Amino acid sequence: MKKFAALLLTLCMVLSLVACGGGEKKEEAPKAEDPKTEEPATEEITYDGVFKLGAVGPLTGASAETGVAGKQGQELAVAEWNAKGGLEIDGKHYKIELIYEDSAGAPETAVAAAEKLLGIDKVDAIFAETFLSSCIIACMELAPKYPDVLFSTIEGVSTVIPEKILAEPEKYANFFKPCWNSDTYGGLVADSVFALAAEGAIPAENKTVAFVVEDTDNGRSNADAAAALMEAEGWTVVAYEANPQGATDFYSQINKLMQLDPDVVVTNFVPQASGVAWVKQVAELGAEWSDVAIVYPTKPNFYEDSGNACADLFWVPVEYDPTSEAVKEFEGKMQDMFGVSLTKCQTSGYATTNLMFEAIEKAGTWKATEGLIEAYEEIVYEDPILGTFKFEENHTVKGGTGGLNMATAQIQPDAQTYKIVYPDYSKQADAYPQY
């Protein structure tokens, strides 16, 4: 009887999980007859072949939010290209088939997934892994074994990746990272603080800074790069706090920092909940410092959930203008196709996939050894949302002037809007002190 009850409870749990998973249906590609989409019926297009694109991303685990968003962007790009006839090479049309596998955020699983795509599914090009630097570094070792296949990521900020490429350029000739490195992030943070301090928007009498970041490659590498640059300019790092990803209790850290009284606190969290918790707890405890937020104000409901607590906050990097027509159009597509709000990772997934398809058409081949590597090295891809993708010698893309959009903004007193305050060429308003 007990076993029967246990079985019954297990089945109930599974059914409820399946029911919860019903939300995934939103992610299904739109059908041809869906009036909301402009995609023509795929039956009308005659293809001459299939181009298989593989992708390995963190679809489960702590970074699933990021991985799923990237996947949505990629699926949208594939749907749009297929709708206009797929890849066109030498007058022939190839349907794009996207095969996605989960890395679960573990390097060994990422390698297994990539091996499956390369060895069993025989993909023609691959995104491996899409976001997580540790998984990307593990997957990089597959690139020399499949020289015909072009390897790309969506993001991945660790400087290890370009270091490896520069150290052994022939070995990793077919590996590209269409994203800047953490030193670029750190550079923007440091440069913004210097400029805003010079303007008086960031009072910096003691030149002291504290870092509160999540304990991930992203959090630490950004903070380390910014800290090194600021120390070189005579700033002192008075605290460096690394929290588990998803942490929401910062009371003890805020109290500690209030004792240290830094001029600037740089925070870096990917989950929105951490960012919301941070700004609310800082406001609640009445801490008075200049807060520079990395990443989390980009999250769709950040303003709504933070209330007035996020007013006057500085944040980096502003990678796109949410009021622009291109962003509004993209957000509309995301709503139609998946029923979700816009996130940065969707735009990255979309842009880097489009970049790959443009490069393939330009090269006239998807074989890395037959010209695609050269096409990647030469391409200058203008994305209407994120800016210019142009690969440097280390096979990564630079941020800032002539590269991907990067700016620093300040959330306005209404806690609903923001204005770009740095750099000068894209400035929308003068910055003002938070306190």
Place this chain on the structure above:
Amino acid sequence: MTLQKRKTSYGFRVSVVFIAILAILPLFLKNDPYWLHIGILCMMYSCYATCWNMVAGFTGIFSLGFQALSGIGGYVSSLVAMHMGISPWLSMFIGAFFAMVVGAVFSVPCLKLRLMPYIAISGMCLGEVVRVIVANLTDLTRGEMGLWGMPNFTDIGPISFAGGNRFSYWYLVLIFLIVYLTVVAKIVGSPLGRALGTIRDSQDAAVALGVNVPQTKVKVYMISAFMMGLIGAFYAHYMQILTPTSVIGPQMMTNIVAMTLFGGLGTITGPILGAFIITILTETLRFLGDYRLIVYGLIIILTIIFMRKGLWGTAKPKVLAWVKKMEEKKAAPAAK
């Protein structure tokens, strides 16, 4: 033939057949790096689960921070190989030695605790403390940015390990598995093994029988720690990347516990069976997308409900009874 001898003889024969299959398999998978990699992961996780099973299954020490020891082995071996130019063949033993030392430092005070929850919590603390230290020693370990640049195992004559040669790594991890199986089988069959079983069943009874409980616990913990360190070093030189989250994070421990419980805690075969089935299952269920995690969870829950001793723990008596029946059938005509 006594029951014990029959068990040993049967277990030995099965092990030989199993290892022979694993030894031949790469010849058929030579051009399939995916399945070679999955096979390597299966054997690697078998080693992890075997180590934890020796502590938890045979001794009753439910230490939940055991993955920290493999992480120490991996990091120390990599750093020694990278900065001192020592061959990974040697550095992996240095890594394992460090893991054993940390295991000793942990086990001497903590294993005096008798109740399972306290041991479990102290073990979790070990895992977290090691993870935080490794994550914060960024100048040395690069923390979450990832330690890379550790060399592959150096070639042995014509056997090349360059570029993560799956074929060579398959046989290397197979040797690890054979050694681990032999060590565990020897320990379980020895007076030490009987002392471990007594400690697991009743520490008071073990004391009454003259077993030095703390010393025996520390001894088995150190042996397991050394073995964990060794396989952690293998992971490092095979995967070529270490981050605190991926090798010392709780997910690794969850996998090890799930594999051991699924296969059969306190049996030699169980953890290996569990490691193979769960690793292959998670791969073959990929076609289900996100739903595979539900199926995976369901299988584990059902196993725990209906086979509380795990797959092999439940099947073992039936298999042995069948073997006995077969042997009696064979012996019957001879007696006539």
